[in-house]
Amino acid sequence: MKTKNLLYLFFILFTVNSFAQPRFKEKREKIKALKVAYITDELKLNSDEATRFWPIYNAFEDKQRELKHEKMRSYMDRFDGGEVEKMNEKEALNFLNQMENTEEELFQLRKKFIVNLKGILSPIKIIKLRKAEEGFNRKLLQQYREKNNTK
Template identity: 50%
Template sequence: MKIKHTLSIFCLLISFSFYAQNSKIDEKREKIKEYKVAFLTTELELTSAEAEKFWPIYNAFDDKQFELRHEKMKTYLRKLADDNINSISEKEAATLLSQIESTDKELYILKEKYNSNLKKILSAKKILKLKKSEDDFNRKLLKQYRDKAAAKN
């Protein structure tokens, strides 16, 4: 009886631990999103009419892109981790490759639709400015992570 009780508590604590880790990741992602919104808002100099139409399109695209890249691709990469490539059959490899190609196509179609929607509300110049600003933000974010990692060592 005592073992069952202890095991139940142990399982409960582990599940809370996983939930807490996911919660921390979600919090970090939300914080990064907030910084990104502030950065892009400043860089793009959107009018209020543009911003009203732009942000719902941008957020929907960003969420779907995140889902495709991080959830689907992570699944594929996990299958390839730890030298699993050498242990899978040719048929399994072909299936995995097909799944990766399918996700790449989904991303491409998503980007095409996104760009088409952006062209309806922003000038070509602002769309290019958006792409440059996103790259600048990503470089800035990576630099902060590197600096933080270097400070810890």
């Protein structure tokens, strides 16, 4: 369920990106600043931890976003282009394998990220990081929904 919410949020951000690139960059930077503040507060990072943590976290986020953007765009193009309906079983299996490979790449990226964090943060803080990321995404999605329901 949580993965579904993250995918939903990513899809929303991806879609908005294509319509409002300049404005979206500003929004993304604002969201990033809010996320930094939220995670720093939730993890109660001291200055040494924060100095070492944020470059690794930002690199991870950039790689994750790049991978999702690159792969998800090709998936969405195929979905929107009606290719899925025209696929035979062999093509569908290949496409499914590509999707699984992308998920595996994302998983391996997160594993490497956690290994890198172990020298900086305690295991408890690493677990709290995951909780904080999900909490932030949940709040962001809730605000988005509330904003759209008031229109």
